[in-house]
Amino acid sequence: MLRAYFQASRAPRYSLLFALPLLIFYQILAALAPAGPGGMGVRNGADVILESVFIWLAGAWGPRLFMVCLIGAGAWLVARDVRAHRDLSPAVLGGMLLETVVLSLVFGVVVGGLTAALLGTPPPPMTVGFTDQLGRWTMLMLSLGAGIYEELLFRVVLVGLLAWGANKLLGWRPLVAGIAATVLGALIFSAFHYIGPLGDRFDRFTTCSCCSAKPPFAMLGAMKSHLVKLVVLASVVAVGACSKKRTRRAEVVECSSISLDAKGTTLCLVQLYKWKLPDAQKTAEARAHELDSLKTFQEDSVWGLSAxxxxxxxxxxxxxxxxxxxxxxxxxxxxxxxxxxxxxxxxxxxxxxxxxxxxxxxxxxxxxxxxxxxxxxxxxxxxxxxxxxxxxxxxxx
Structure with missing residues (x-):
C-alpha cells in the first residue's frame, strides 16, 4: 500500500496539483505586498533570477512569459499524466499533506540540530535583515517563494547542471558527481541569502544553517524524487523558521524603538526580556548597525529620485x-x-x-x-x- 502511495504521489497529476495553491498564493501575496525599504518591490530572489532570463529575452513581457511557460509546462505534464491515468484520489493528496507536515517537523529538528552541533551554540537572535520593515504577509510570501523558486533554481537547475557537468565533462562517477554537486550547491545556496538589502546578516549561524539544510533536502529528493512535496516541505520549514525568529526579533525591535543607542537597547533586553548580557550587547550593536544602514539606504534612495x-x-x-x-x-x-x-x-x-x-x-x-x-x-x-x-x-x- 505504501509503495503504491509513493509511486502515485510522484506523478504530475498529484505532485504539480499539490503545489499549485502555493504558486497561486505566492503570486497573490507578491502582487499585494507593500514596498520594502527604499520603496522597492519585494520578491523572492530566486524568482527574480529566473524571471531575469525571460526579461533578457522578452523585455517588459519577460515576467508574463515566465509565468506562462511555468504554468504551461506544469499543465502539459498534468494533462499528459491524467490521460494516461484517469484516477485522481483525494486520499493521496491528503497523505501528501500529512507527509509534508511530518517531514517539515523532522527536518526542522535535523537542520537545527546540525547547525547547533557544527557551531556548538544555539542560534543567535535576529538573523534576517529588515524583517521589522516587512509585514507578516510579506514574510509569508517570501517563505513560500523560497519553497517554490529556490528549490526550482538551486536543486533542480543548479545542482542538476553541476552533477551533469561533473559526470559528463569531468568523467566522475554519478555518486561522486552528485555529492560534489550537492556540496557546491549548498555553498552557493548559502551565499545567495546575503545578496541585497533584504539579505540575511552574515554570521556563522546563517551560513551553517543554509549549508546544513541543503544536503538533507537533496537526499530526500534523491531517495524519493518527490520534487513538489519537497517544495511544500521547504515552504513549511521556511515559514516555521521565520516565525521562530520573529519572536526574539520583536523584542529587539521594541527595545531599539524606545532606546537612543546600543547601550540602551542592551539594557532593555537584559532587564525587560532577561537576555544574557553578551547576547544582548552583540544583538544591540548589530541592530544599531542595521538601523544606520537602513537609514542611509533610504536617504540615498530618496535622494536618487530627484537626481x-x-x-x-x-x-x-x-x-x-x-x-x-x-x-x-x-x-x-x-x-x-x-x-x-x-x-x-x-x-x-x-x-x-x-x-x-x-x-x-x-x-x-x-x-x-x-x-x-x-x-x-x-x-x-x-x-x-x-x-x-x-x-x-x-x-x-
Whole structure:
C-alpha cells in the first residue's frame, strides 16, 4: 500500500496539483505586498533570477512569459499524466499533506540540530535583515517563494547542471558527481541569502544553517524524487523558521524603538526580556548597525529620485555669485551632502587653491582670510581656518 502511495504521489497529476495553491498564493501575496525599504518591490530572489532570463529575452513581457511557460509546462505534464491515468484520489493528496507536515517537523529538528552541533551554540537572535520593515504577509510570501523558486533554481537547475557537468565533462562517477554537486550547491545556496538589502546578516549561524539544510533536502529528493512535496516541505520549514525568529526579533525591535543607542537597547533586553548580557550587547550593536544602514539606504534612495533636480541646483549655484555651500543649503540640500560636494570640488582644484594661497600670503599688508574671500571667493569658514593654520605655522618657527 505504501509503495503504491509513493509511486502515485510522484506523478504530475498529484505532485504539480499539490503545489499549485502555493504558486497561486505566492503570486497573490507578491502582487499585494507593500514596498520594502527604499520603496522597492519585494520578491523572492530566486524568482527574480529566473524571471531575469525571460526579461533578457522578452523585455517588459519577460515576467508574463515566465509565468506562462511555468504554468504551461506544469499543465502539459498534468494533462499528459491524467490521460494516461484517469484516477485522481483525494486520499493521496491528503497523505501528501500529512507527509509534508511530518517531514517539515523532522527536518526542522535535523537542520537545527546540525547547525547547533557544527557551531556548538544555539542560534543567535535576529538573523534576517529588515524583517521589522516587512509585514507578516510579506514574510509569508517570501517563505513560500523560497519553497517554490529556490528549490526550482538551486536543486533542480543548479545542482542538476553541476552533477551533469561533473559526470559528463569531468568523467566522475554519478555518486561522486552528485555529492560534489550537492556540496557546491549548498555553498552557493548559502551565499545567495546575503545578496541585497533584504539579505540575511552574515554570521556563522546563517551560513551553517543554509549549508546544513541543503544536503538533507537533496537526499530526500534523491531517495524519493518527490520534487513538489519537497517544495511544500521547504515552504513549511521556511515559514516555521521565520516565525521562530520573529519572536526574539520583536523584542529587539521594541527595545531599539524606545532606546537612543546600543547601550540602551542592551539594557532593555537584559532587564525587560532577561537576555544574557553578551547576547544582548552583540544583538544591540548589530541592530544599531542595521538601523544606520537602513537609514542611509533610504536617504540615498530618496535622494536618487530627484537626481535631475539636484544636478540643476548644483549647476545654478556654480553660476551664481553666492558661496556654493550657502546656495546649496538654500536649495534644500542636507548639510552632510553639501559638505561632501564642496569638499570633493575643493580637493579636485587643490593645486589652484595652493596658488591662490601663495598669492595672498605675498600681500603682507592684506589680511589673509579677507584676501582669500574677496579675491578668490573662498568661503569664510575655510578662509579663516586656513589663515589660522598659517599664523600658527609662522609662530612655531
Amino acid at each position: 535631475a533636480k539636484h544636478k540643476r541646483d548644483f549647476q545654478a549655484c556654480q553660476r551664481g555669485t553666492e558661496p556654493l555651500n550657502n546656495c546649496l543649503l538654500v536649495a534644500g540640500w542636507p548639510l552632510h551632502r553639501v559638505r561632501h560636494t564642496t569638499d570633493s570640488m575643493w580637493n579636485a582644484a587643490l593645486p589652484q587653491h595652493r596658488r591662490e594661497l601663495q598669492a595672498c600670503m605675498a600681500k603682507r599688508d592684506f589680511n589673509l582670510s579677507s584676501c582669500l574671500t574677496l579675491y578668490y571667493k573662498w568661503d569664510s569658514d575655510r578662509a579663516l581656518e586656513t589663515a589660522d593654520s598659517v599664523t600658527r605655522a609662522r609662530l612655531g618657527r
